[in-house]
Amino acid sequence: MNNGWDSSAQAWIDSMGERGERGDWGRQHVLDPVMMARVGRRRFGNALDVGCGEGRFCRMLKSVGVKPTGIDPTRKLLELARERDPAGDYQLGRAERLAFADASFDLAVSYITLIDIPDFRAAIGEMTRVLRPGGSLLIANLTGFTSACGDRGWVKDVDGEYLHYPVDNYLREFPLWLQWSGIRIENWHRPLAAYMTAFLEAGLILKFFSEPEPVSGQAIEQERARRVPWFVVMEWQRAG
Numbered sequence: 001m002n003n004g005w006d007s008s009a010q011a012w013i014d015s016m017g018e019r020g021e022r023g024d025w026g027r028q029h030v031l032d033p034v035m036m037a038r039v040g041r042r043r044f045g046n047a048l049d050v051g052c053g054e055g056r057f058c059r060m061l062k063s064v065g066v067k068p069t070g071i072d073p074t075r076k077l078l079e080l081a082r083e084r085d086p087a088g089d090y091q092l093g094r095a096e097r098l099a100f101a102d103a104s105f106d107l108a109v110s111y112i113t114l115i116d117i118p119d120f121r122a123a124i125g126e127m128t129r130v131l132r133p134g135g136s137l138l139i140a141n142l143t144g145f146t147s148a149c150g151d152r153g154w155v156k157d158v159d160g161e162y163l164h165y166p167v168d169n170y171l172r173e174f175p176l177w178l179q180w181s182g183i184r185i186e187n188w189h190r191p192l193a194a195y196m197t198a199f200l201e202a203g204l205i206l207k208f209f210s211e212p213e214p215v216s217g218q219a220i221e222q223e224r225a226r227r228v229p230w231f232v233v234m235e236w237q238r239a240g
Contacts, residue, residue, distance in 0.1 A: 050123070095122075115147060140231060
């Protein structure tokens with residue numbers, strides 16, 4: 001399956017910085033604080049990071065005492081994850097078919113990866129399967145309001161001023177190709193209801209929901225980020 005990640009891996013690595021500390025703006029200034037706050041609320045012994053990429057969030061989990069396992073279908077990203085964390089557990093794999101026994105993990109994480117997965121319903125089912133009863137599925141994702149016209153981006157005036165962000169065909173599910181900084185990948189747009197229905201049908205219980213705001217970064221970037229609902233963070237729990 002060609003979704004662009006193999007050919008875009010090096011450009012992605014370059015955009016993340018030499019050691020992965022920089023990340024992208026949304027992760028660093030919007031999502032990381034919320035995600036780590038949720039992790040810190042419970043004592044998770046181990047975690048599965050689905051779509052771990054170069055291992056950035058796995059290293060963050062390890063820094064707070066959680067033992068992470070990362071999986072990703074892109075070999076080059078896994079190679080860098082192992083280089084940056086030689087003692088870590090990074091495995092080649094796909095979310096739609098996880099090579100782990102039932103009830104193996106206290107926590108499963110999907111950090112902006114559902115948009116990369118064509119059969120996201122199968123992925124949600126698999127992440128639920130490998131959770132222990134009472135375990136948590138922690139999700140960060142783009143909102144459908146953003147992804148619906150993600151290939152168009154902001155509408156600007158003749159002077160380059162940001163006017164508004166378009167929304168169109170919101171209720172459909174469809175793939176779209178996004179390109180920036182030498183990266184060209186296929187993402188999927190789905191309305192929020194499609195995701196919520198899949199989580200509920202997997203038998204999960206919603207424990208947390210947020211459309212987080214930026215908490216740091218340049219003021220002009222924060223202002224722009226507050227004009228558009230970029231992200232959603234959810235924590236779902238498998239019934240005990």
